[in-house]
Amino acid sequence: MRYVNLAGSRVPAIGQGTWYMGEDPGHRAAEVAALQQGIDLGLGLIDTAEMYAEGGAEQVVGQAIAGRRDQVFLVSKVYPHNASRRGVPAACERSLQRLGTDCIDLYLLHWRGQYPLDETVEAFERLIEQGKIRRWGVSNFDLDDLRELDNRACATNQVLYNPAERGIEFDLLPWSREQGLPTMAYCPLAQAGRLLGHPVLTQIAERHGATPAQVSLAWVTRNDGVIAIPKAVDPQHVRLNAAAADLVLAEEDLQAIEQAFPAPTRKQRLAMV
Secondary structure (H helix, E strand, C coil): CCEEEECCEEEECECEECCCCCCCHHHHHHHHHHHHHHHHCCCCEEECCCCHHHHHHHHHHHHHHCCCHHHCEEEEEECHHHCCCCHHHHHHHHHHHHHCCCCEEEEEECCCCCCCHHHHHHHHHHHHHCCCEEEEEEECCCHHHHHHHCCCCEEEEEEECECCECHHHCCHHHHHHHHCCCEEEECCCCHHHCCCCCHHHHHHHHHHCCCHHHHHHHHHCCCCCEEECCCCCCHHHHHHHHHHCCCCCCHHHHHHHHHHCCCCCCCCCCCCC
């Protein structure tokens, strides 16, 4: 298992995402079991948000971490329309209740909205003073947004990143590395896992006795300071995600991926889903 320093903690380079969890009560038991299995396998970082199933995913996480909160690095996110001086603490309190905890390790602004960044940051800092969160960060911020934020207290930027979506490599990712700002990669397998049938990833996977999903995760986390947060409910997928943390791609693998998914040669608009 590879690790990354995030918000003053040592966390696994591969964690667990929860987007689309909590939407169907009939899937609740399987979702809870998957998160618990992931914790058992060392995937102790869990990412969620008040947006996911309008709090339903946080409820799933709360059930999964009950009695084992100390084994988990917990990340959640606030809606932009709740990111005001008064809205942030109210939203955080609701998230804490759904998660069944008294403190969130890392609390993110989900994307930029109508409220000034200074106002949101002020609200985050008050939550730290009150012990409701330990650190704060942002999500879906491009380089100009981070420069405008200009705040060393920001602990991470969570953005879309996978072999087919490499726009951040042109300027955002290099700048973040220079600043010592870890990047959290959501949709590391692309939406609905649409990368998994790609012939290049399949060929690389066969050489390593792995799966295309594991190859994509190993590629996303190949450099220090990047954390991938794939979502998995199937027990086998959870096991494979955990094992991907030990997969090291060879130079020929990286070159093949580069040819299939070329790195950007100019500035691109930040991709979001």
